[in-house]
Amino acid sequence: MDFKEAAKLGSCLSKDYAEDLFRLLATYESISASEAGSRVNIHIKTTQDFLEDLYGLGILDREEVYEGKRPYFRYRLKVKQLSIEINLEPFSQNEPVTDTRLKLKIREKKNIGARFTTSRSNDYISNVVIWTGEGRNRTERKINLSMPQGKFLFHLPFPTAEPLSISEIMKNAEIDEVNIPEIVDIVNVLIEFGVIESP
Amino acid sequence: MYYPSKLKRDFRITGFIPAIICISIGALIWIFIGQREGVYSVSGFFILYAAFSLWIFIRTRNQSYLAASVWQLFFGLWLATRFSYPLIPGIKSELLALLYFLLIASTIWLFYLVFTRRAKWKGREVFELASMSIETQSDGFTERPHPAGKIVYSGSELKGFAEFLRKNLVAMPYFEVNRIVFVPVKMEDEFGYIFSPEKFKQNRSWIAFDFIGNVTVNISKKDYIGYKEELSFDQLCENLGKLFIEFIDYYRKGEAERILYKLNELGLGLTY
Numbered sequence: 001m002d003f004k005e006a007a008k009l010g011s012c013l014s015k016d017y018a019e020d021l022f023r024l025l026a027t028y029e030s031i032s033a034s035e036a037g038s039r040v041n042i043h044i045k046t047t048q049d050f051l052e053d054l055y056g057l058g059i060l061d062r063e064e065v066y067e068g069k070r071p072y073f074r075y076r077l078k079v080k081q082l083s084i085e086i087n088l089e090p091f092s093q094n095e096p097v098t099d100t101r102l103k104l105k106i107r108e109k110k111n112i113g114a115r116f117t118t119s120r121s122n123d124y125i126s127n128v129v130i131w132t133g134e135g136r137n138r139t140e141r142k143i144n145l146s147m148p149q150g151k152f153l154f155h156l157p158f159p160t161a162e163p164l165s166i167s168e169i170m171k172n173a174e175i176d177e178v179n180i181p182e183i184v185d186i187v188n189v190l191i192e193f194g195v196i197e198s199p
Numbered sequence: 200m201y202y203p204s205k206l207k208r209d210f211r212i213t214g215f216i217p218a219i220i221c222i223s224i225g226a227l228i229w230i231f232i233g234q235r236e237g238v239y240s241v242s243g244f245f246i247l248y249a250a251f252s253l254w255i256f257i258r259t260r261n262q263s264y265l266a267a268s269v270w271q272l273f274f275g276l277w278l279a280t281r282f283s284y285p286l287i288p289g290i291k292s293e294l295l296a297l298l299y300f301l302l303i304a305s306t307i308w309l310f311y312l313v314f315t316r317r318a319k320w321k322g323r324e325v326f327e328l329a330s331m332s333i334e335t336q337s338d339g340f341t342e343r344p345h346p347a348g349k350i351v352y353s354g355s356e357l358k359g360f361a362e363f364l365r366k367n368l369v370a371m372p373y374f375e376v377n378r379i380v381f382v383p384v385k386m387e388d389e390f391g392y393i394f395s396p397e398k399f400k401q402n403r404s405w406i407a408f409d410f411i412g413n414v415t416v417n418i419s420k421k422d423y424i425g426y427k428e429e430l431s432f433d434q435l436c437e438n439l440g441k442l443f444i445e446f447i448d449y450y451r452k453g454e455a456e457r458i459l460y461k462l463n464e465l466g467l468g469l470t471y
Contacts, residue, residue: 110338118344121377123413125343155346160339161433172346 005057006084012053013082017042021050030063030074051075101184102167107157109197116153124150130193141193148179149186156196163199204467205330205426206323211387217248238278245275255393260366263318266309273302316463320368322383324462326404326422329439330430339432344417347406347440352447354410360450367459369446373400378409381443406443416440 001009012018020040024031037047054060055075059082062073115129127144145153155173157164164172166187175183190196212219221244229237252268255261276298280290312318352360361372361379370381371392382405384392392399404422407415416436423432449457 108341108343116341116343122344122375122407122415123409154344156343158339158341158343158345158433158436160336160431 001085003086006086008053009057009059009082009084012050012057015050017046018050021047025060025075025077030076032072032074034072036075102170102180103165104187104198105163105165106169106187106191106196106198107161107163108159109194110159112195114193114195118154119150123154125153126150128153128190128195130195132193143186143189145186146179146182148173148175149182151175152183152186163197204327205333205428205430206326207425207427209323209385209387213387213390217251221245221248238281242275242278245271245278249275258393259368259371260362261317261368262366263309263312266305266312267318270302270305270309273298273305277302316459317367320384320386320389321462322370322385322388323467324465325370325383325439325442326385326425327465327467328461329435329442330426331438333430333434333438335428336431336434337429339429340420340423341432342417342420344407344415345433345436345440347414347416347437348444349412350414350444350447351412352408352451356451357408357410357447360408360447363450363455363458364446369458369462370406370443371396373405378407378413380405380407404439406439408443408447414440414444416443 017040021036024036024039028035033048033051034044036051037044040047051060051062051073055062059077059079060075061078062075064071065074113131116125117127117129118124119126124147125145127142130141130143131138132141133139151173152169152175155169157169166183170177170180170183187196191198221241225237225241225244227237228240249268249271252264252271256264256268280295280298309318357379361374361381364370364381365372368384368389370383373380373382373396380400382392382400382403384399388399402419402421404418405416407417409415416439418432418436418439423430423435446458449455
């Protein structure tokens with residue numbers, strides 16, 4: 001199951017009426033949206049959407065029937081058990097330390113106007129506030145940082161300083177190599193927001 | 200030795216305001232009520248001012264404020280005994296002679312401290328020293344603190360160093376749980392610090408030494424725009440950190456007087 005499908009299933013399961021509808025689906029040989037909706041006391045459209053989502057995920061089977069009126073679908077449960085399994089491996093940015101990304105030389109961008117808040121212990125940055133947009137559409141975006149990310153930004157070269165590579169900054173900040181993925185992640189985000197530059 | 204100043208001149212006269220107010224009120228009383236009343240009111244102001252100076256001495260432990268307090272007290276008393284109807288009746292002539300002697304002695308003491316720069320708040324000197332040999336470079340300012348390095352010192356050395364900087368008005372220490380933060384105070388800014396130290400610290404430059412040896416520097420926008428030109432911000436932070444690391448090294452070696460020599464060597468004016 002990919003992440004989007006899992007999210008869709010999760011959304012279905014989180015509905016208040018999901019348990020009641022699943023009970024009906026497990027009890028009945030087949031059931032229409034109208035029958036199920038009237039039984040659980042929810043709108044037919046809501047029931048229809050729910051059943052269609054489950055059909056799209058391959059959990060239900062459906063059959064079009066004609067009973068002297070407009071055709072409609074009857075739904076039947078295809079599975080006896082539901083399980084969500086997501087492979088998180090593709091999300092990981094783990095790469096060897098010698099990776100070219102760590103050689104990327106960076107520093108804070110000039111006049112960006114971002115606000116860096118230091119932690120209570122004052123030895124790392126706890127969050128960065130960035131303003132995006134113009135005029136009335138100007139919005140504040142606050143990014144809370146993990147401690148390794150905060151230590152990394154604490155040692156980030158100033159706008160007029162010589163840029164340093166990510167690995168050099170990590171060394172200065174005494175950050176462990178296991179934190180490389182999250183460091184690379186925050187660098188990418190801050191480059192995207194224009195807080196960090198790579199001259 | 201001559202150093203071209205990189206800071207803008209400060210023409211504020213905050214330090215003289217209490218004296219100006221006091222003398223002005225005395226002059227008005229002299230004109231509208233009488234000579235004796237005018238002089239006695241100035242005398243009263245000086246005695247009150249002596250209490251204020253004593254309070255500053257208790258806060259800073261700077262000797263010049265004690266000298267100022269003593270001088271103001273004797274000057275106030277001297278004014279009160281000047282007329283044929285003195286404020287303190289029945290005062291003996293021996294006591295008056297002693298008062299005159301103490302007034303002259305305290306004047307000499309106060310002048311000595313003023314002219315040897317013991318009475319000067321040295322924030323300006325700190326920023327001048329930090330800006331030496333720095334190139335101009337625009338758009339470098341950031342609000343982030345700068346990690347200035349790691350050195351070795353003990354907690355008692357750091358506390359002693361803090362006490363030394365406070366007594367000599369180099370930078371005012373703020374004691375926090377895990378570190379001591381030093382805020383340099385310039386002349387004419389001192390009342391801001393004296394009346395409300397916590398408020399004063401906000402938006403000011405500071406140098407922090409934590410108890411595991413990390414040194415961090417933060418230069419505020421207010422202090423940065425106090426320079427005539429836009430200086431390279433990272434170099435400025437670096438230099439300020441190095442300067443205080445050098446200061447604590449002098450202190451640890453028992454050569455703390457070198458700190459004052461280095462600051463006084465700039466030869467900045469006594470009142471700014």
